[in-house]
Amino acid sequence: MNEVLLRSLTPSVLGILVRRGADFAAAEDAVQDALVEAVRVWPADPPRDPKGWLVTVAWRRFLDATRADAARRRREDLVDEEPAPGPTPAVDDTLQLYFLCAHPSLTPSSAVALTLRAVGGLTTRQIAQAYLVPEATMAQRISRAKRTVSGVRFDQPGDVATVLRVLYLVFNEGYSGDVDLAAEAIRLTRQLAAAIDHPEVAGLLALMLLHHARRAARTAPDGSLVPLAEQDRGRWDTGAIAEGVGILQAALARDRLGEFQAQAAIAALHADALMAEETDWVQIVEWYDELVRLTDSPVVRLNRAVAVGEADGPRAGLAALAALHDSLPRHTAVAAYLHERDGDLATAARLYAEAARKATDLAERDHLTRRAARLNARRSR
């Protein structure tokens, strides 16, 4: 049985239950139950109509749960009749679910968890494992999130930008344990792109595909990080690159530039270079200028300083860096790199060691320590 195919039916099944009048929180629980049941039953007895099967089972679960509830709360009249499944367009429901799960009233971690469960069809256990928290904690986070959005009307139009931020968060979590969150984020963004025609959705999908294409090359066999310039470009996934570039070009042609399209454009320029030396840094700096204009983010300015260092030389990069506050994450690492390129190995080694102490990620810390060690070893020879 294809679990991803099964999970891809989650939003439309959930949408149908909500359209029939089920409240979101109860419907979501019922759909989870139906998914678990499908995993158990389908291998031996696959249904002819998987979606119809899920709707039937989930609706029955919802009725059972509501009846048990209603017995306590005297709300039996709500569930007497099972309405006929209406011809609701699944695409609209899917989009509404994305909006609901990324609702601005939710904290980022709640929106992420709710999206993975209600749109992605992952179990609470899988989400908990992916984020390395106890299952009970994740269960609480999800049920609190459901309570938070319980008053939100399902047919309210939402903001695509909030949905994209949630999906981008999921993508950047990467992968740990059984669930590949990067691949899941791509799947959910692809599904969103099918539900709504929006250049920034396309831009984010392109960005994810272009980054994901480099994943195999990003880690050495011993688990250490391989920086972009040193990656074996033969290991990049050319299929994903071609798809990402195609999606990006179609989006850019519509002339409604946004930050994800600009980031994807930078990723595409890296993908274009067969060797690191062939990278078109001048064009990359131009895209960073666009990004600064769009976001005015200090992190973007920091990345721009690296690109300037490649396009106009390390001194120019250091000058661009001097304008930025040194409390920015990775500021010290960038300074170390630019000093290394400038030939000042003693300063670079000292800054790499300092950057390692400030790193927020173990793989990055080890990478920076190795860089410091390499320069120290070279200087002592």
Add this chain to the structure above:
Amino acid sequence: MAKYLLLKHYRGAPASVNDAPMDRWTPEEISAHIQYMNDFAARLEKTGEFVDSQALAPEGTFVRYDGEGRPPVTDGPFAETKDLIAGWMVIDVDTYERAVELAGELSAAPGAGGKPIHEWLELRPFYGVSPTITE
């Protein structure tokens, strides 16, 4: 079974025998050290004795309550104290002797020159839950 905490210090433990900061090792020595740690954890997972392992960043702050309506006071990063924890591993083993044996193995992780660091690790038993016995 009993749980033990193996504590690793950035600062505060007696100096190890092979005491050199990591950025003075060669990159190969760093890789060998990380490999040793990963292999150690993987082996304990196989024997069913591994519980958890985490590493802590060296930068931190002290926080305390400082009265109603006032923000907590932060003071750090730990400039005044001698003790700075770098990380831990939690193991679940049959005996104290086994815990000591494993701590010894972890302390033998290779460092500069590929030689064991002989780092001092702190071994601390968890409080257990007493089995229900006759009152």
